[in-house]
Amino acid sequence: MNSKHTYGLIMAGGVGSRFWPLSTAEKPKQFLDVLGIGKSLLRLTFERLQKFIPAEHIYILTNTAYESLVLEQLPELTSQQILCEPERKNTAPCIAYAAAKINALDPNATLLISPADHLIINEARFEEIIRTAWHTAQDNQLVTLGIEPSRPDTGYGYIEFEKTEHTQKGSACPVLQFREKPDLATAEAFLSAGNFYWNAGIFVWKGSVILDALATYQNDIFDIFNHQPDVYGSSKESDFLKEAFAACPDISIDFAVMEKAQNVSMILADFDWSDLGTWGSLTTHLSKDQAQNAIIGKNVFAFDSTNCLVNVPQEKTVLLDGLEDYIVVDTADKLMVLKLSNEQKLKEYLKTMGL
Numbered sequence: 189m190n191s192k193h194t195y196g197l198i199m200a201g202g203v204g205s206r207f208w209p210l211s212t213a214e215k216p217k218q219f220l221d222v223l224g225i226g227k228s229l230l231r232l233t234f235e236r237l238q239k240f241i242p243a244e245h246i247y248i249l250t251n252t253a254y255e256s257l258v259l260e261q262l263p264e265l266t267s268q269q270i271l272c273e274p275e276r277k278n279t280a281p282c283i284a285y286a287a288a289k290i291n292a293l294d295p296n297a298t299l300l301i302s303p304a305d306h307l308i309i310n311e312a313r314f315e316e317i318i319r320t321a322w323h324t325a326q327d328n329q330l331v332t333l334g335i336e337p338s339r340p341d342t343g344y345g346y347i348e349f350e351k352t353e354h355t356q357k358g359s360a361c362p363v364l365q366f367r368e369k370p371d372l373a374t375a376e377a378f379l380s381a382g383n384f385y386w387n388a389g390i391f392v393w394k395g396s397v398i399l400d401a402l403a404t405y406q407n408d409i410f411d412i413f414n415h416q417p418d419v420y421g422s423s424k425e426s427d428f429l430k431e432a433f434a435a436c437p438d439i440s441i442d443f444a445v446m447e448k449a450q451n452v453s454m455i456l457a458d459f460d461w462s463d464l465g466t467w468g469s470l471t472t473h474l475s476k477d478q479a480q481n482a483i484i485g486k487n488v489f490a491f492d493s494t495n496c497l498v499n500v501p502q503e504k505t506v507l508l509d510g511l512e513d514y515i516v517v518d519t520a521d522k523l524m525v526l527k528l529s530n531e532q533k534l535k536e537y538l539k540t541m542g543l
Contacts, residue, residue, distance in 0.1 A: 189240065189318075195290055195297050195299050195395075196246040196300045197246075197286050197290075197300065197302070198233055198302055199249045200218045200249065201249060201251045201282065204216035204217030206535065207220070208538055210222065210499060217464070218233075219254070219261060222464065222470060224474070229305045230261055230262070230305075231262065233304045234262050240319075246265065248269065248271065249273070249282045251276060252273065271286055272429070275434065276438075277433055277439075278438050279440045280406065280436075280440055281432075281433060281437075281439075283301060284436075285429070286299070288414050289420045291395040294395070295395070297395040298325055298392065298394050299391075300321075302390050303463070305464055306463050306464065307463075308459055308460065308461055309459070310460050317455055317459060320358060321455050324453050324455065325393050325397070329360075329452065330391070330446065330449055330453070331455060332387065333392075334386060334387065334457060336357070336385055336458060337375075337379055340372060340378070341375060341386070342370060342372055343465065345367065345369055345387040346367040346370065346378050346384045347386075349361040349454050356456070357458040358456060358458060359455070360454070360455050361454050361456060362453060362454075363454050364383075366442055366446055367384070385454065385457075389463070401451075404449075405444060405449065409437070412432045466534075474497075477490070481493060481496045482497045484498065485506060487506065488500060488505075488506045492509060492510050493511040493514075497514075500518040501518065513527060514527060515527075515528055
Protein backbone atom coordinates (compact mmCIF):
# COMPACT_ATOMS: atom_id res chain seq x y z
CA MET A 189 0.00 0.00 0.00
CA ASN A 190 1.52 3.29 -1.12
CA SER A 191 1.17 5.70 1.81
CA LYS A 192 2.44 8.58 -0.36
CA HIS A 193 -0.83 8.55 -2.31
CA THR A 194 -3.20 7.12 0.34
CA TYR A 195 -5.58 9.39 2.24
CA GLY A 196 -7.95 8.74 5.13
CA LEU A 197 -11.27 10.57 5.24
CA ILE A 198 -13.12 10.31 8.54
CA MET A 199 -16.80 11.25 8.42
CA ALA A 200 -17.66 13.00 11.67
CA GLY A 201 -20.63 15.24 10.96
CA GLY A 202 -23.57 13.28 12.40
CA VAL A 203 -25.74 14.33 15.33
CA GLY A 204 -25.94 10.93 17.05
CA SER A 205 -29.42 11.44 18.52
CA ARG A 206 -29.77 7.77 19.49
CA PHE A 207 -27.13 8.37 22.19
CA TRP A 208 -29.19 11.03 23.92
CA PRO A 209 -28.82 12.47 26.54
CA LEU A 210 -25.03 12.13 26.44
CA SER A 211 -24.91 12.95 22.74
CA THR A 212 -26.34 16.34 21.79
CA ALA A 213 -26.31 18.53 18.68
CA GLU A 214 -23.60 20.62 20.37
CA LYS A 215 -21.38 17.58 21.11
CA PRO A 216 -22.44 14.42 19.22
CA LYS A 217 -21.38 10.88 20.08
CA GLN A 218 -18.27 10.82 17.86
CA PHE A 219 -16.71 13.38 20.21
CA LEU A 220 -17.65 11.46 23.37
CA ASP A 221 -15.94 8.79 25.44
CA VAL A 222 -18.94 6.43 25.32
CA LEU A 223 -16.75 3.45 26.21
CA GLY A 224 -15.41 5.03 29.39
CA ILE A 225 -11.75 4.57 28.37
CA GLY A 226 -10.63 8.19 28.19
CA LYS A 227 -10.78 8.53 24.38
CA SER A 228 -13.56 9.68 22.08
CA LEU A 229 -14.74 7.56 19.16
CA LEU A 230 -13.20 10.11 16.79
CA ARG A 231 -9.86 9.82 18.56
CA LEU A 232 -9.98 6.02 18.38
CA THR A 233 -10.75 6.15 14.65
CA PHE A 234 -7.91 8.58 13.97
CA GLU A 235 -5.41 6.44 15.88
CA ARG A 236 -6.58 3.34 13.98
CA LEU A 237 -5.97 4.99 10.60
CA GLN A 238 -2.73 6.64 11.67
CA LYS A 239 -1.11 3.21 12.01
CA PHE A 240 -0.88 2.97 8.21
CA ILE A 241 -1.76 6.43 6.88
CA PRO A 242 0.41 9.49 7.69
CA ALA A 243 -1.33 12.04 9.93
CA GLU A 244 -0.86 14.72 7.28
CA HIS A 245 -2.96 12.60 4.90
CA ILE A 246 -5.92 12.21 7.25
CA TYR A 247 -8.85 14.56 6.73
CA ILE A 248 -11.99 15.00 8.84
CA LEU A 249 -15.32 15.61 7.12
CA THR A 250 -17.55 17.37 9.60
CA ASN A 251 -20.01 20.18 10.11
CA THR A 252 -18.74 23.73 10.45
CA ALA A 253 -20.05 23.80 14.02
CA TYR A 254 -17.63 21.04 15.07
CA GLU A 255 -14.36 22.38 13.67
CA SER A 256 -13.02 23.50 17.06
CA LEU A 257 -14.00 20.17 18.66
CA VAL A 258 -12.06 18.26 16.02
CA LEU A 259 -8.95 20.39 16.45
CA GLU A 260 -9.21 20.04 20.22
CA GLN A 261 -9.36 16.24 20.06
CA LEU A 262 -6.91 15.82 17.16
CA PRO A 263 -4.15 18.39 17.76
CA GLU A 264 -1.96 16.55 15.23
CA LEU A 265 -4.07 18.00 12.41
CA THR A 266 -4.14 21.47 10.91
CA SER A 267 -7.28 23.46 10.15
CA GLN A 268 -6.68 22.74 6.44
CA GLN A 269 -7.35 19.06 7.18
CA ILE A 270 -10.81 19.78 8.61
CA LEU A 271 -13.24 19.80 5.69
CA CYS A 272 -16.32 21.59 6.97
CA GLU A 273 -19.79 21.21 5.50
CA PRO A 274 -21.80 24.44 5.90
CA GLU A 275 -24.98 22.32 6.01
CA ARG A 276 -25.81 18.62 6.26
CA LYS A 277 -26.63 17.06 2.90
CA ASN A 278 -25.82 13.38 3.65
CA THR A 279 -22.72 11.49 2.51
CA ALA A 280 -22.65 11.96 -1.27
CA PRO A 281 -22.02 15.74 -1.30
CA CYS A 282 -19.38 15.63 1.43
CA ILE A 283 -17.55 12.74 -0.27
CA ALA A 284 -17.77 14.54 -3.62
CA TYR A 285 -16.28 17.66 -2.00
CA ALA A 286 -13.43 15.74 -0.35
CA ALA A 287 -12.65 13.76 -3.51
CA ALA A 288 -12.54 16.91 -5.64
CA LYS A 289 -10.35 18.76 -3.16
CA ILE A 290 -7.85 15.93 -2.70
CA ASN A 291 -7.81 15.18 -6.45
CA ALA A 292 -6.73 18.78 -7.00
CA LEU A 293 -3.80 18.13 -4.64
CA ASP A 294 -2.96 14.59 -5.77
CA PRO A 295 -4.52 13.10 -8.94
CA ASN A 296 -3.08 9.68 -7.95
CA ALA A 297 -4.83 9.58 -4.57
CA THR A 298 -6.54 6.51 -3.16
CA LEU A 299 -9.14 7.32 -0.49
CA LEU A 300 -10.25 5.35 2.56
CA ILE A 301 -13.64 6.57 3.79
CA SER A 302 -14.49 5.66 7.39
CA PRO A 303 -17.21 6.79 9.78
CA ALA A 304 -15.93 8.26 13.04
CA ASP A 305 -18.21 6.28 15.33
CA HIS A 306 -17.41 2.63 14.57
CA LEU A 307 -15.77 0.30 17.06
CA ILE A 308 -13.18 -2.13 15.67
CA ILE A 309 -11.50 -4.46 18.14
CA ASN A 310 -9.10 -6.43 15.93
CA GLU A 311 -7.20 -3.52 14.42
CA ALA A 312 -4.45 -5.70 12.96
CA ARG A 313 -7.03 -7.59 10.91
CA PHE A 314 -8.68 -4.30 9.97
CA GLU A 315 -5.37 -3.12 8.48
CA GLU A 316 -5.04 -6.39 6.52
CA ILE A 317 -8.56 -5.95 5.13
CA ILE A 318 -7.85 -2.34 4.14
CA ARG A 319 -4.69 -3.41 2.33
CA THR A 320 -6.72 -5.94 0.34
CA ALA A 321 -9.29 -3.24 -0.40
CA TRP A 322 -6.53 -0.85 -1.49
CA HIS A 323 -5.08 -3.36 -3.95
CA THR A 324 -8.56 -4.13 -5.29
CA ALA A 325 -9.21 -0.40 -5.75
CA GLN A 326 -6.14 -0.09 -8.00
CA ASP A 327 -8.11 -2.07 -10.61
CA ASN A 328 -10.55 0.87 -10.80
CA GLN A 329 -13.01 -0.80 -8.46
CA LEU A 330 -15.28 0.99 -5.99
CA VAL A 331 -14.60 -1.10 -2.91
CA THR A 332 -16.90 -1.45 0.07
CA LEU A 333 -16.46 -3.47 3.24
CA GLY A 334 -19.12 -5.98 4.20
CA ILE A 335 -19.60 -7.53 7.65
CA GLU A 336 -20.85 -11.10 8.03
CA PRO A 337 -24.25 -10.86 9.78
CA SER A 338 -24.52 -12.54 13.16
CA ARG A 339 -28.31 -12.15 13.35
CA PRO A 340 -31.23 -11.16 11.08
CA ASP A 341 -30.89 -7.47 11.91
CA THR A 342 -33.42 -5.10 10.33
CA GLY A 343 -31.37 -2.00 11.17
CA TYR A 344 -28.66 -2.49 8.54
CA GLY A 345 -28.57 -2.32 4.79
CA TYR A 346 -27.32 -5.51 3.12
CA ILE A 347 -24.99 -6.24 0.21
CA GLU A 348 -25.61 -9.28 -1.99
CA PHE A 349 -22.38 -10.66 -3.41
CA GLU A 350 -21.32 -13.33 -5.87
CA LYS A 351 -20.36 -16.38 -3.82
CA THR A 352 -18.41 -19.31 -5.29
CA GLU A 353 -16.59 -22.33 -3.88
CA HIS A 354 -13.41 -20.22 -3.85
CA THR A 355 -14.93 -17.38 -1.80
CA GLN A 356 -13.19 -16.88 1.52
CA LYS A 357 -13.16 -14.28 4.28
CA GLY A 358 -10.83 -11.40 3.62
CA SER A 359 -11.19 -11.71 -0.15
CA ALA A 360 -12.82 -9.42 -2.70
CA CYS A 361 -16.11 -10.44 -4.35
CA PRO A 362 -18.20 -8.83 -7.10
CA VAL A 363 -21.28 -7.06 -5.73
CA LEU A 364 -24.60 -8.13 -7.22
CA GLN A 365 -26.79 -5.51 -5.55
CA PHE A 366 -27.34 -3.34 -2.50
CA ARG A 367 -30.48 -4.07 -0.50
CA GLU A 368 -32.23 -1.61 1.79
CA LYS A 369 -32.98 -2.28 5.45
CA PRO A 370 -35.28 -5.33 5.30
CA ASP A 371 -38.20 -6.54 7.37
CA LEU A 372 -37.51 -9.46 9.72
CA ALA A 373 -38.63 -12.20 7.31
CA THR A 374 -36.42 -10.81 4.54
CA ALA A 375 -33.46 -10.45 6.92
CA GLU A 376 -33.88 -14.08 7.96
CA ALA A 377 -33.89 -15.09 4.29
CA PHE A 378 -30.71 -13.07 3.71
CA LEU A 379 -29.03 -14.84 6.62
CA SER A 380 -30.03 -18.27 5.32
CA ALA A 381 -28.82 -17.50 1.80
CA GLY A 382 -25.26 -16.95 3.03
CA ASN A 383 -24.29 -14.38 0.40
CA PHE A 384 -25.60 -11.23 2.09
CA TYR A 385 -23.35 -9.12 4.33
CA TRP A 386 -24.10 -6.00 6.33
CA ASN A 387 -23.13 -2.73 4.67
CA ALA A 388 -20.47 -1.25 6.97
CA GLY A 389 -20.30 2.12 5.19
CA ILE A 390 -16.49 1.88 4.87
CA PHE A 391 -15.14 2.47 1.35
CA VAL A 392 -11.82 2.44 -0.53
CA TRP A 393 -11.42 3.86 -4.02
CA LYS A 394 -9.15 5.95 -6.18
CA GLY A 395 -10.14 9.60 -6.19
CA SER A 396 -10.33 9.63 -9.98
CA VAL A 397 -12.63 6.57 -10.00
CA ILE A 398 -15.20 7.95 -7.55
CA LEU A 399 -15.17 11.26 -9.45
CA ASP A 400 -15.81 9.40 -12.71
CA ALA A 401 -18.70 7.54 -11.04
CA LEU A 402 -20.18 10.80 -9.78
CA ALA A 403 -19.87 12.29 -13.25
CA THR A 404 -21.76 9.31 -14.65
CA TYR A 405 -24.50 8.85 -12.05
CA GLN A 406 -24.76 12.24 -10.29
CA ASN A 407 -23.50 14.74 -12.80
CA ASP A 408 -25.09 17.68 -11.00
CA ILE A 409 -23.10 16.96 -7.82
CA PHE A 410 -19.95 16.31 -9.85
CA ASP A 411 -20.25 19.62 -11.67
CA ILE A 412 -20.90 21.56 -8.47
CA PHE A 413 -17.60 20.50 -6.90
CA ASN A 414 -15.39 20.22 -9.99
CA HIS A 415 -16.11 23.25 -12.14
CA GLN A 416 -13.77 25.50 -10.10
CA PRO A 417 -10.81 23.33 -8.99
CA ASP A 418 -8.65 26.39 -8.34
CA VAL A 419 -10.92 27.43 -5.46
CA TYR A 420 -9.69 24.64 -3.19
CA GLY A 421 -7.13 25.89 -0.71
CA SER A 422 -7.86 29.51 -1.58
CA SER A 423 -9.56 32.27 0.40
CA LYS A 424 -12.66 31.75 -1.74
CA GLU A 425 -13.23 28.12 -0.66
CA SER A 426 -15.54 28.89 2.28
CA ASP A 427 -17.93 31.05 0.25
CA PHE A 428 -17.80 28.55 -2.60
CA LEU A 429 -18.84 25.72 -0.26
CA LYS A 430 -21.85 27.62 1.05
CA GLU A 431 -23.22 27.93 -2.47
CA ALA A 432 -22.16 24.40 -3.41
CA PHE A 433 -23.85 22.62 -0.50
CA ALA A 434 -26.96 24.77 -0.82
CA ALA A 435 -27.28 23.57 -4.42
CA CYS A 436 -26.71 19.87 -3.61
CA PRO A 437 -29.47 17.29 -3.10
CA ASP A 438 -29.65 15.45 0.22
CA ILE A 439 -28.48 11.98 -0.83
CA SER A 440 -26.24 9.19 0.45
CA ILE A 441 -23.29 7.83 -1.50
CA ASP A 442 -25.06 4.44 -1.59
CA PHE A 443 -28.12 5.86 -3.40
CA ALA A 444 -26.07 8.26 -5.50
CA VAL A 445 -23.41 5.89 -6.80
CA MET A 446 -22.96 2.47 -5.20
CA GLU A 447 -26.40 1.08 -6.12
CA LYS A 448 -25.92 2.13 -9.75
CA ALA A 449 -22.24 1.45 -10.51
CA GLN A 450 -21.10 -1.78 -12.17
CA ASN A 451 -17.48 -1.71 -10.92
CA VAL A 452 -18.25 -2.43 -7.25
CA SER A 453 -16.38 -5.03 -5.20
CA MET A 454 -16.88 -6.01 -1.57
CA ILE A 455 -14.27 -7.29 0.85
CA LEU A 456 -15.63 -9.97 3.17
CA ALA A 457 -14.40 -8.32 6.35
CA ASP A 458 -14.01 -10.44 9.48
CA PHE A 459 -12.65 -8.07 12.11
CA ASP A 460 -14.74 -7.53 15.25
CA TRP A 461 -17.01 -4.60 14.29
CA SER A 462 -19.86 -2.55 15.68
CA ASP A 463 -21.32 0.68 14.35
CA LEU A 464 -22.28 1.68 17.91
CA GLY A 465 -25.59 2.93 16.61
CA THR A 466 -27.47 2.68 19.91
CA TRP A 467 -26.89 2.46 23.64
CA GLY A 468 -27.78 -1.21 23.50
CA SER A 469 -25.03 -1.87 20.95
CA LEU A 470 -22.50 -0.86 23.60
CA THR A 471 -23.37 -3.69 25.96
CA THR A 472 -21.38 -6.38 24.14
CA HIS A 473 -18.23 -4.22 24.30
CA LEU A 474 -18.28 -3.22 27.97
CA SER A 475 -17.20 -5.31 30.95
CA LYS A 476 -20.07 -6.51 33.14
CA ASP A 477 -20.54 -7.37 36.79
CA GLN A 478 -21.91 -10.69 38.02
CA ALA A 479 -25.49 -9.50 37.38
CA GLN A 480 -24.62 -8.60 33.75
CA ASN A 481 -24.76 -4.86 34.40
CA ALA A 482 -22.45 -2.74 32.20
CA ILE A 483 -21.52 0.29 34.29
CA ILE A 484 -19.55 3.44 33.44
CA GLY A 485 -19.10 5.42 36.66
CA LYS A 486 -16.93 4.87 39.72
CA ASN A 487 -19.59 5.03 42.41
CA VAL A 488 -22.59 3.10 41.13
CA PHE A 489 -24.24 0.65 43.54
CA ALA A 490 -26.71 -1.68 41.82
CA PHE A 491 -28.89 -3.77 44.17
CA ASP A 492 -31.16 -6.50 42.80
CA SER A 493 -30.56 -5.05 39.34
CA THR A 494 -29.67 -7.12 36.28
CA ASN A 495 -28.76 -6.63 32.63
CA CYS A 496 -28.66 -2.83 32.85
CA LEU A 497 -26.47 -0.32 31.01
CA VAL A 498 -25.48 2.57 33.28
CA ASN A 499 -23.53 5.66 32.24
CA VAL A 500 -23.17 8.39 34.89
CA PRO A 501 -20.56 11.06 35.74
CA GLN A 502 -17.52 9.52 37.38
CA GLU A 503 -17.85 11.60 40.56
CA LYS A 504 -21.57 10.96 41.11
CA THR A 505 -22.74 8.37 43.65
CA VAL A 506 -25.71 6.40 42.33
CA LEU A 507 -27.96 3.79 43.97
CA LEU A 508 -30.08 1.53 41.78
CA ASP A 509 -32.59 -0.94 43.16
CA GLY A 510 -34.71 -3.54 41.40
CA LEU A 511 -34.00 -2.55 37.80
CA GLU A 512 -33.91 -5.20 35.08
CA ASP A 513 -33.12 -4.55 31.41
CA TYR A 514 -32.87 -0.76 31.65
CA ILE A 515 -30.63 1.96 30.24
CA VAL A 516 -29.75 4.65 32.79
CA VAL A 517 -27.82 7.68 31.51
CA ASP A 518 -27.21 10.77 33.62
CA THR A 519 -25.59 14.06 32.62
CA ALA A 520 -25.28 17.45 34.31
CA ASP A 521 -28.77 18.51 33.21
CA LYS A 522 -30.49 15.42 31.77
CA LEU A 523 -31.50 11.97 33.01
CA MET A 524 -32.79 9.05 30.96
CA VAL A 525 -34.23 5.83 32.41
CA LEU A 526 -35.33 3.75 29.44
CA LYS A 527 -36.30 0.11 28.99
CA LEU A 528 -33.81 -1.68 26.77
CA SER A 529 -36.72 -3.12 24.81
CA ASN A 530 -37.98 0.39 24.02
CA GLU A 531 -34.69 1.78 22.74
CA GLN A 532 -35.97 1.95 19.15
CA LYS A 533 -38.60 4.41 20.39
CA LEU A 534 -36.02 6.92 21.63
CA LYS A 535 -36.20 9.16 18.54
CA GLU A 536 -39.99 9.15 18.79
CA TYR A 537 -39.83 10.09 22.46
CA LEU A 538 -37.38 12.93 21.78
CA LYS A 539 -39.64 14.28 19.04
CA THR A 540 -42.59 14.26 21.44
CA MET A 541 -40.40 16.12 23.95
CA GLY A 542 -39.61 18.75 21.34
CA LEU A 543 -35.90 17.81 21.23
